[in-house]
Amino acid sequence: MIPHARLAELAAAAYEPPPTYQRADVCVTITNEGGILVVAFQGTRNIAEAIRDAEALPHADAVLGEVHLGFAAGSRLVALDIAFKLADTTGPPVFTGHSLGGALALMTAALWRCHGSKVGAVVTFGAPRAGFQSFCDKLDDVDITMYRFGCDGIPEVPRLLPFWRHPRVLTLIGRQSGNPLSDHHITNYVRALAKTEEQSTAVPSGQTGDSTTTGAGRPALP
Numbered sequence: 216m217i218p219h220a221r222l223a224e225l226a227a228a229a230y231e232p233p234p235t236y237q238r239a240d241v242c243v244t245i246t247n248e249g250g251i252l253v254v255a256f257q258g259t260r261n262i263a264e265a266i267r268d269a270e271a272l273p274h275a276d277a278v279l280g281e282v283h284l285g286f287a288a289g290s291r292l293v294a295l296d297i298a299f300k301l302a303d304t305t306g307p308p309v310f311t312g313h314s315l316g317g318a319l320a321l322m323t324a325a326l327w328r329c330h331g332s333k334v335g336a337v338v339t340f341g342a343p344r345a346g347f348q349s350f351c352d353k354l355d356d357v358d359i360t361m362y363r364f365g366c367d368g369i370p371e372v373p374r375l376l377p378f379w380r381h382p383r384v385l386t387l388i389g390r391q392s393g394n395p396l397s398d399h400h401i402t403n404y405v406r407a408l409a410k411t412e413e414q415s416t417a418v419p420s421g422q423t424g425d426s427t428t429t430g431a432g433r434p435a436l437p
Contacts, residue, residue, distance in 0.1 A: 216336075217248050217249070217251060217253065217309060218408075218412055219338055219360065219362075219408050219412075220405070220408035220409045220411070220412040221248065222253065222255075222309070222311045222338045223313075223340055223362075223401070223404045223405045223408045223409075224405055225244070225246055225248075225253055225255045225311060226255050226258075226311050226312050226313040226316060226317075226340055226401060226404070227313065227401045227402065227404075227405055228244065228246075228255065229242065229243075229244045229255040229256060229257040229258070229312065229313075229316060230257055230258065230260065230313075230401070234257065235300070236293050236296040236297070236300075238292040238293050238296065239292055240289075241256070241257075241289045241290075241292045241293050241319065242256070242257035243255070243256055243257070243293050243296070243297060244257070245297070245300055245301075248309075250306065251306055251308070251309060251335060252300075252301060252304055252306070252308045252309070253308070253309045253310075253311060254297055254301075254308050254309070254310050254311070254320070254323070255311050255312055255316065255320075256310075256311070256312035256315070256316035256317070256319040256320050256323075257312070257315075257316050258312060258313040258314030258315045258316040258317070258401070259314050259315040271283060271285075271372070271373035271375050271379075272284055273346075273347060273376065273378070274287060276350075278326065278329050279322070279325050279326065279329065279346065279350050279353060280346060280347065280348075280349030280350040280352065280353060281346055281347035281348075281349045281350060281378070282322065282345060282346035282347070282350045283318065283322075283343075283344070283345050283346060283373065286315075286318045286319060286322050286345050286346075287322055289315075289319050289322070290319050290322035290323045290326060291326075293323075294323060294326055297323065306335065307332070307333035307334050307335040308327075308334065308335055309334075309335045309336045309337070309338070310323055310324045310327075310334065310336075310337045310338075311337070311338045311339065311340075312339060312340070312342070313339070313340040313341055313342075313401045313404065314340075314341050314342065314343070314369055314399065314401075315342075315343070316339075316342075317339030317340055317341065317342025317343075317361070318339075318342050318343050318344075318345045320337055320338075320339055320342075321337055321339065321342065321345045321354065321359075321382065322345055322346075324337045324354060324357055324359075325350065325353040325354055328353055328354065328356070328357060329353055334357050334358075335358070336357070336358040336359070336360070337354070337357055337358070337359045337360075338359075338360045338361075338362070339359075339360075339361045339362065340362050340364075340401060340404040341362070341363060341364065341367045341369050341370060341399050341401070341404065342361060342369070342370060342381075343369050343370060343372045343373065344370070344372065344373055344374075344379035344380060344381055345381075345382075346379070346380065347378045347379065347380060348378070348380050350380075350382075351380050351381070351382040354382045357382075359382055359383045360383070360386055361381055361382075361383050361384075361385050361386065362385070362386050362387075362388055362404060362408070363385040363386070363387050363388070364387075364388055364389040364398050364399070364403040364404050364407060365388075365389045365390055365391040365392055365398035365403065366391040366392070366393065366394070366395050366398050367395060367398040367399045367403075368395030368396065368398075368399065369395075369399050370385060388404070388407045388408065388411070389403055389404075389407040
């Protein structure tokens, strides 16, 4: 299992060029981590991606159910590229990403499962809601962890309609700064999870770590 602190680092690295694949404004970086391929999607960086984030009208997708139109379109731009890259691998991939990248990771993982392929895990950082319950149902058997730092505001959107859902209860980490935009930055997630990992490895002999140090179990958004 790849530590989530490491996946946060890879999600942050996905913002740095060059990506493994780029189709229009969707960028993907694929990394081999100890024999496991990690597919990291870049988050929002420009106006074109912000427009996609704002395309919150639900779309009745024949494969994925009711989903965010922009996210579904972005995922399909690179789905074939990723499939070719992973064709010769033996183990299931791990999908990750921050912000928009997290939504694309969820969407691509759902496509993977709908076509009969296995998914190792999905770990997202500050991802928005990607679909309705019909979409979330596609991910029922997938190992998913979704992090929210402090009062990061992005996991609360879209909220135009009451039917948008996260496929898992959010794991809350870090201290709230009172600024939803500041709390959204990927560096917050990297530092918080690195600190959590350091604390878990520093447990004195004879004691066990407490998984709730990441914030698991605190009230979270649907």
